[in-house]
Amino acid sequence: MDANFFRVRFDRLTPSEKTFLRAIAELGAGPYRFRDIATCMGVESSTLGPVRAKMIKEGMIYSPAHGWLNFTVPLFDGFLRRIIPDQTRHDED
Numbered sequence: 001m002d003a004n005f006f007r008v009r010f011d012r013l014t015p016s017e018k019t020f021l022r023a024i025a026e027l028g029a030g031p032y033r034f035r036d037i038a039t040c041m042g043v044e045s046s047t048l049g050p051v052r053a054k055m056i057k058e059g060m061i062y063s064p065a066h067g068w069l070n071f072t073v074p075l076f077d078g079f080l081r082r083i084i085p086d087q088t089r090h091d092e093d
Contacts, residue, residue, distance in 0.1 A: 005073075006073070006075075006076060006079040006083075009060065009073070009076070010079070010080075010083065012058075013060075016051055017051060017054070017055060017060075018080075018084060019041070020037070020041070020048065020051045020052070020055065021055065021060065021061075021071075021076075021080055022080050022081075022084045023037050023040045023041045024037050024040075024061070024069065024071070024077065024080075025071075025076075025077035025078070025080035025081050026040055026081070027040060028077075029077070030069070030070040030071060030077065031064050031065075031068045031069060031070040032068065032069050032070065033067060033068060034048070034052070034067050034068065034069055035067070037069065052069070059072050060072060060073075060076075
């Protein structure tokens with residue numbers, strides 16, 4: 001499934017989109033609070049608005065409720081964790 005289903009979607013993403021989606025996946029099972037994604041990335045949530053909107057428009061994620069996001073494709077979070085190394089910030093390092 002990785003090579004034929006997930007990889008096709010993954011290969012169409014820009015580096016910043018991959019970073020955004022990987023941060024979502026880092027949070028575990030969804031749905032995900034938008035502010036938690038921003039915290040995971042170490043940025044203000046307002047800076048993520050454009051990439052969030054684009055990922056919703058392209059059908060990668062959706063918003064089940066105000067302030068929440070989830071992947072449209074089941075198990076895509078696990079694929080992202082397998083294919084992209086941990087990108088979370090480690091401020092204590």
